[in-house]
Amino acid sequence: MRVRNKPWADDFIKENEKYIVTEPENWIGKWSQRFEKEQPIHIEIGTGKGQFIVEMAKRHPEVNFLGIEIQKTVIAIALKKVVEADLPNLQLVHTDGAGVDTFFGKHEIDTVYLNFSDPWPKSRHAKRRLTSPTFLDSYKTILKEDAPVVFKTDNRGLFEYSVVTFNNYGMYFDMLSLDLHNSDYMEDNVETEYEHKFSSKGPIYKIVAYFNKKED
Numbered sequence: 001m002r003v004r005n006k007p008w009a010d011d012f013i014k015e016n017e018k019y020i021v022t023e024p025e026n027w028i029g030k031w032s033q034r035f036e037k038e039q040p041i042h043i044e045i046g047t048g049k050g051q052f053i054v055e056m057a058k059r060h061p062e063v064n065f066l067g068i069e070i071q072k073t074v075i076a077i078a079l080k081k082v083v084e085a086d087l088p089n090l091q092l093v094h095t096d097g098a099g100v101d102t103f104f105g106k107h108e109i110d111t112v113y114l115n116f117s118d119p120w121p122k123s124r125h126a127k128r129r130l131t132s133p134t135f136l137d138s139y140k141t142i143l144k145e146d147a148p149v150v151f152k153t154d155n156r157g158l159f160e161y162s163v164v165t166f167n168n169y170g171m172y173f174d175m176l177s178l179d180l181h182n183s184d185y186m187e188d189n190v191e192t193e194y195e196h197k198f199s200s201k202g203p204i205y206k207i208v209a210y211f212n213k214k215e216d
Contacts, residue, residue: 006076013079016079019079019091020092021091022094022095027103028102031066031104031108034066035088039089041064041066042056043065043066043112043113044066044068045097045113046068047075048192048194049081049193050067050077050082050092051081051192051196052115053065054087054090057085063089064089064090065091066092068100069092069093070095075092075094097130098138100138101138101142106141107142107144110143111147111149112149115152115192115195120158121158126161131165133165133168133169136166143211148174149208150208151206151208152195152204153204154195156205159205163176166207166209171210171211172210172211172212173207174208175207176206177206180205180206185206
């Protein structure tokens with residue numbers, strides 16, 4: 001969903017370059033330099049207004065987090081939360097989530113989060129879905145060999161499509177939930193704004209999958 005442009009967004013982003021990257025291609029292979037400590041890097045593609053990524057960074061100081069968002073006004077709203085939190089392990093990236101392999105190095109990332117991505121319901125738009133084979137190619141390139149893709153949605157069609165594409169790609173399912181909020185996995189769940197608002201209206205689906213089989 002598009003958000004109306006806010007006139008303050010450009011200046012606010014420029015004033016807070018400490019917390020946000022607008023030219024990600026300049027950081028390929030050296031994202032750890034954006035943080036105080038060199039530690040695992042988790043990315044969220046389509047970070048929205050930032051509730052999920054901020055809370056994850058608060059809960060997991062041992063991990064560095066990057067929230068990627070293409071809409072300027074939306075990421076400016078997220079940036080307000082990031083500036084207020086002032087966490088050493090959290091950064092935002094204003095760019096398109098397509099082609100992440102053009103601004104992250106090979107095996108540079110430890111987890112990819114896909115939360116309530118646009119389902120692109122029309123068949124002719126299937127290639128735009130963030131779980132399409134082309135996107136999976138880019139995730140496989142940037143993820144470490146033992147790193148997961150973590151996917152949540154409330155859209156049944158996108159969930160079923162993703163199960164099929166993950167399976168056809170040869171990925172290994174570590175967790176699959178048809179109703180996350182009524183499962184044993186809720187204890188560690190961090191909600192997005194969208195999830196908090198709409199989870200009462202129907203089930204939330206979740207997948208955790210790997211490109212390589214996990215070692216026991």
